[in-house]
Amino acid sequence: MVRSQGLTLIEVLASAGVIGILAAILLPNLLSARDAAQYTAATQQLNTFAKQLALCLAEGHSLPQDAPPNQAPSGCPDLKWPRNAPFNSTYDYENWDLGDGRRWVGFTFYGKENRRSGIPAHSDLGSGLQRREVGNNITYSLSFPIH
Numbered sequence: 001m002v003r004s005q006g007l008t009l010i011e012v013l014a015s016a017g018v019i020g021i022l023a024a025i026l027l028p029n030l031l032s033a034r035d036a037a038q039y040t041a042a043t044q045q046l047n048t049f050a051k052q053l054a055l056c057l058a059e060g061h062s063l064p065q066d067a068p069p070n071q072a073p074s075g076c077p078d079l080k081w082p083r084n085a086p087f088n089s090t091y092d093y094e095n096w097d098l099g100d101g102r103r104w105v106g107f108t109f110y111g112k113e114n115r116r117s118g119i120p121a122h123s124d125l126g127s128g129l130q131r132r133e134v135g136n137n138i139t140y141s142l143s144f145p146i147h
Helices: 009-058
Strands: 091-097 102-109 128-134 137-145
Touching (some): 009 102, 009 137
Antiparallel strands (some): 091 102, 102 137, 128 137
């Protein structure tokens, strides 16, 4: 009997099934790794912005006033606002008078869903530079006395 070269239909279907099972197992892991990398990039951009803001203050500049989401705050010449937020999301800089002799400055990444998840209550703000995650948002904030 002469055997023809090639694969039988059963062999092709079995191979396709194995490939499908492997893809179903690996795809969620690849997607979550990609998301983690995007959040790492956002964290690095926020950290860089925090360092630039600290340098701005050390050079004697006042803190920039509140700015609309995805717009760079003005008032500090060396402040470089991140251009491309991961996930095509939003960065937001805020500067608030808390009304109790303190000021709160925060910059937030809105996350993969590109929506505000909320901020910590004023009583929970603490002092010094804080990093908080609320929902999908990452916020770096600073609360300090007003002079």
